[in-house]
Amino acid sequence: MNEPILKVENLNRYFGALHATRNVSFEIMEGEVRAIIGPNGAGKSTLMDLITNRTVPSSGKVLFRGDDITGLSPDKIVHKGMTKCFQISKLFTSLTVYENVQIARIEMNKKTFSLFPVHDRYLKEEVKRYLSLVGLESKMNEVAAYLSYGDQRRLDIAIALAMDPKLLILDEPAAGVAREEAYTLMQLIRKLAEERNMTIIFIEHDMDIVFNYADVISVLRDGELIASGTPEEIKKNQYVQEAYLGGGES
Amino acid sequence: MTVSFFFQTLISGISNGMVSYLMIAGVSLIISGMSMVNFGQGAFYVLGTYLTYTIAAKIGFVPSLILVPILVAGIGYFVEKATRPLFGKDMLYIMLLTYGVAYMLCDIIVMFWGYSIRLLSLPAFLNGGVKIVGIKFPVYYIFEIVISGITAFAFWLMINKTKLGMLTRAIISDRPMVANLGVNVNQMFSVLFMIGIGIAGLGGVLNAPVTGMSPKEGLSIFGNVMPILCIGGLRNMDGCLPAALLVGLVNAFGAVYLPQYYNVLPAALMVICMFINPKGIFTRREGR
Amino acid sequence: MKAWKSLSKIKQDAIVGAVLVITIFVYSLFASDSVLDFMSRTVIMMLFASALNIILGFGGLRPLGMATYFGMGSYVYVIMCVRGGLDRTLAIAAAIVISMAISLFINVICLRANDDLTFAFVSMGINTLLYTMVFKIQFVGSDTGLTGNVRLPFASSPSGNFYLCFFVCAICILLIYLFFHSPFATVLKGSRDNLERLTFIGMNTMHVRLCACMVSSFFVTIAGILYAMRNMGAFPVMFSTNTSTEGLVMCLIGGMYSFFGPILGAVIVTFISTQLSILTNYYQFVLGAIIVLCVLFLQGGLLRDKVTKELNEPAKKGAVKK
Numbered sequence: 001m002n003e004p005i006l007k008v009e010n011l012n013r014y015f016g017a018l019h020a021t022r023n024v025s026f027e028i029m030e031g032e033v034r035a036i037i038g039p040n041g042a043g044k045s046t047l048m049d050l051i052t053n054r055t056v057p058s059s060g061k062v063l064f065r066g067d068d069i070t071g072l073s074p075d076k077i078v079h080k081g082m083t084k085c086f087q088i089s090k091l092f093t094s095l096t097v098y099e100n101v102q103i104a105r106i107e108m109n110k111k112t113f114s115l116f117p118v119h120d121r122y123l124k125e126e127v128k129r130y131l132s133l134v135g136l137e138s139k140m141n142e143v144a145a146y147l148s149y150g151d152q153r154r155l156d157i158a159i160a161l162a163m164d165p166k167l168l169i170l171d172e173p174a175a176g177v178a179r180e181e182a183y184t185l186m187q188l189i190r191k192l193a194e195e196r197n198m199t200i201i202f203i204e205h206d207m208d209i210v211f212n213y214a215d216v217i218s219v220l221r222d223g224e225l226i227a228s229g230t231p232e233e234i235k236k237n238q239y240v241q242e243a244y245l246g247g248g249e250s
Numbered sequence: 251m252t253v254s255f256f257f258q259t260l261i262s263g264i265s266n267g268m269v270s271y272l273m274i275a276g277v278s279l280i281i282s283g284m285s286m287v288n289f290g291q292g293a294f295y296v297l298g299t300y301l302t303y304t305i306a307a308k309i310g311f312v313p314s315l316i317l318v319p320i321l322v323a324g325i326g327y328f329v330e331k332a333t334r335p336l337f338g339k340d341m342l343y344i345m346l347l348t349y350g351v352a353y354m355l356c357d358i359i360v361m362f363w364g365y366s367i368r369l370l371s372l373p374a375f376l377n378g379g380v381k382i383v384g385i386k387f388p389v390y391y392i393f394e395i396v397i398s399g400i401t402a403f404a405f406w407l408m409i410n411k412t413k414l415g416m417l418t419r420a421i422i423s424d425r426p427m428v429a430n431l432g433v434n435v436n437q438m439f440s441v442l443f444m445i446g447i448g449i450a451g452l453g454g455v456l457n458a459p460v461t462g463m464s465p466k467e468g469l470s471i472f473g474n475v476m477p478i479l480c481i482g483g484l485r486n487m488d489g490c491l492p493a494a495l496l497v498g499l500v501n502a503f504g505a506v507y508l509p510q511y512y513n514v515l516p517a518a519l520m521v522i523c524m525f526i527n528p529k530g531i532f533t534r535r536e537g538r
Numbered sequence: 539m540k541a542w543k544s545l546s547k548i549k550q551d552a553i554v555g556a557v558l559v560i561t562i563f564v565y566s567l568f569a570s571d572s573v574l575d576f577m578s579r580t581v582i583m584m585l586f587a588s589a590l591n592i593i594l595g596f597g598g599l600r601p602l603g604m605a606t607y608f609g610m611g612s613y614v615y616v617i618m619c620v621r622g623g624l625d626r627t628l629a630i631a632a633a634i635v636i637s638m639a640i641s642l643f644i645n646v647i648c649l650r651a652n653d654d655l656t657f658a659f660v661s662m663g664i665n666t667l668l669y670t671m672v673f674k675i676q677f678v679g680s681d682t683g684l685t686g687n688v689r690l691p692f693a694s695s696p697s698g699n700f701y702l703c704f705f706v707c708a709i710c711i712l713l714i715y716l717f718f719h720s721p722f723a724t725v726l727k728g729s730r731d732n733l734e735r736l737t738f739i740g741m742n743t744m745h746v747r748l749c750a751c752m753v754s755s756f757f758v759t760i761a762g763i764l765y766a767m768r769n770m771g772a773f774p775v776m777f778s779t780n781t782s783t784e785g786l787v788m789c790l791i792g793g794m795y796s797f798f799g800p801i802l803g804a805v806i807v808t809f810i811s812t813q814l815s816i817l818t819n820y821y822q823f824v825l826g827a828i829i830v831l832c833v834l835f836l837q838g839g840l841l842r843d844k845v846t847k848e849l850n851e852p853a854k855k856g857a858v859k860k
Contacts, residue, residue, distance in 0.1 A: 074738060075739075075740050075742050078738060078739065078740035083739075083740075084738055090732050090734060090735040090738075091732065091735070092727070092728040094727065095724070095727055095728060099724055099727075100728075102721075103728045103736075106721045107739050107740050112721065112722060112725055112741060113722055113745075115717055115720050115749075116717070117719040117720050123721075163740065
């Protein structure tokens with residue numbers, strides 16, 4: 001249990017002349033809830049894209065559960081146990097809530113290329129279970145596009161959970177959602193993380209959420225990792241205060 | 251193959267490529283700038299050719315070079331208006347709409363000009379050959395290369411150096427933003443579309459004295475030059491010219507060595523290029 | 539009406555399907571040979587359009603060159619019979635196997651870039667390529683095509699051939715219906731809505747699309763073989779881009795997002811195109827005008843449903859439930 005679940009070594013990414021990610025290295029232990037914060041343009045989303053290999057690193061390594069996954073295609077990374085929720089919910093808009101999660105379970109059950117109708121009672125039970133984790137079971141037959149934004153976020157998370165990930169990355173889970181709802185969402189995520197022994201990385205701008213729900217906070221500025229530590233340590237960190245919190249208590 | 255024959259084929263290939271470029275440049279502009287595919291481009295090209303037959307007989311060939319593209323662009327304006335309700339919807343609808351317009355245009359050409367294939371006689375100064383470095387070249391090929399080259403250059407100037415071009419490039423990267431800046435995007439689209447169609451019309455004019463064209467070819471001609479788009483890269487306007495030249499050369503030399511099958515060479519080339527680099531071999535490969 | 543709505547979707551579809559089959563069957567009993575010929579063509583086009591809709595409506599791609607597989611089915615079958623001298627059943631098997639092998643190759647090329655627009659263009663380009671080639675190659679009969687007695691021995695009369703076509707098409711369309719209720723079909727619909735999300739569910743999207751294309755090509759090949767039987771030969775028009783476009787228009791008019799849409803569209807378009815060529819010389823103009831009008835006013839087709847409305851007029855983010 002003392003091997004880090006995710007280890008990032010000297011990760012660099014250039015976009016032409018722009019050095020978007022500068023020599024970032026860090027480790028995350030299993031079961032941790034890590035927040036990544038930083039001013040706009042600090043390169044948080046880019047860093048997550050590099051870890052999930054949505055973007056290829058210019059140099060550096062990403063190690064997940066001991067395996068070098070640098071450059072591995074995103075779909076294979078998912079099967080290793082890492083998945084991501086995007087800033088803007090990427091749902092299957094014309095499908096029902098049920099079908100959205102069903103797709104994930106179809107893949108996990110390796111039935112993707114099954115071309116004939118399958119009597120899927122077991123599948124239905126599985127899907128219902130994941131939907132009930134996020135509280136969407138009652139809305140099973142609604143078309144995803146007509147859900148409220150908060151429910152769409154929940155569905156997004158349900159789809160991600162349906163892949164039984166060991167590491168779940170959330171890009172601004174509270175964005176666009178009302179305060180109350182955001183807290184409920186984060187509480188749910190934390191609870192699920194504990195129950196299922198998941199590690200969570202989330203990017204967030206809302207400092208209340210970050211300080212209340214994260215075990216460890218990493219701070220990025222201009223593509224560089226300038227500090228990592230517990231919420232108390234970060235609050236006191238001078239560089240962070242300068243860069244981000246404006247030199248005082250937030 | 252003798253040296254002189256080689257150069258003659260070379261020039262023929264380049265002029266062929268340049269005229270194809272004129273047709274395709276418009277499509278590429280419309281794809282990149284408006285995210286629309288205009289399958290009717292070939293039909294406008296043929297329309298340009300046929301308009302030239304009639305108009306050049308009245309006012310001469312060289313003035314037609316200017317008048318016909320304007321006329322064709324004018325018709326393009328109405329077509330673009332028809333696509334308005336389809337903005338933002340599935341790309342397929344616009345594809346089918348322009349396809350339907352192409353069908354209609356083909357038969358309209360038949361209605362006015364009939365089926366007989368015509369040829370245009372050239373003004374005297376464009377006839378005959380000219381000797382360069384001891385090799386005889388048809389003057390008209392050189393003329394085609396010059397006119398296409400000027401147009402390509404003007405096009406490049408427009409895109410890179412004028413305000414219109416700058417707005418075009420902005421729209422290509424971020425349309426909603428440009429709209430927010432108060433630019434009348436709709437008007438711009440009309441202008442872009444007309445330019446794209448007008449260039450194709452110019453290609454048709456240049457083509458009039460050279461190839462007899464049947465009205466029904468409006469559709470198949472598009473299919474023949476479409477490989478150029480794929481080779482150059484669908485979203486890459488800069489890739490059009492090298493791709494067009496490549497295909498023109500392949501066509502010219504192919505016609506010599508494989509006379510029966512030279513028609514299929516562009517598409518075969520496209521298949522090969524798809525294997526090498528699916529995004530078009532002239533697209534700059536950047537890190538993902 | 540209420541009783542109808544209370545039935546499950548599957549039961550509704552089954553009833554509509556049964557009514558359709560029975561109607562066609564009964565009508566055929568009283569039809570003359572030339573009408574049977576027309577009905578053969580319609581039924582084959584129903585299969586063609588339904589198969590095309592697998593990639594179009596459900597897969598979210600734009601297959602502009604479906605006639606490639608249609609023509610391939612016809613030509614390979616006729617070549618096997620006429621030039622290869624194979625026995626009919628063997629020829630059918632050979633035609634399917636060879637066509638599928640070539641389709642695999644073609645589909646891989648089209649999907650290399652895994653990009654909608656490229657797929658559309660390359661599939662159209664290959665269609666044009668094959669169409670042009672077929673006109674020139676002596677082996678396949680150049681512009682007159684290949685003729686021969688390629689009908690099955692027990693189905694050589696016009697009515698016999700019709701019933702064979704009808705039977706095979708009905709079975710195939712039923713298979714397509716079952717296919718639409720498979721797990722793969724749900725994944726395919728997902729790929730239409732949000733391709734990238736599928737990658738993050740762990741799927742190789744190119745493989746998913748390739749599989750859909752192969753299923754589609756399979757049924758189109760069968761349609762091609764049937765068509766060769768009906769026409770007693772293979773002709774270049776089967777490869778033509780006109781045929782591809784007709785297929786697209788069938789799906790467009792009938793409704794891309796419903797199962798019976800392409801079937802309805804096939805009936806309408808086949809009817810119009812056969813009548814049109816009798817009525818006027820400017821058949822292309824009218825067809826073009828119909829396409830333009832349909833696209834402008836009939837988006838989503840005649841058989842629309844919630845999904846269509848959603849895909850055509852996407853609900854705004856965060857909209858309250860309807």
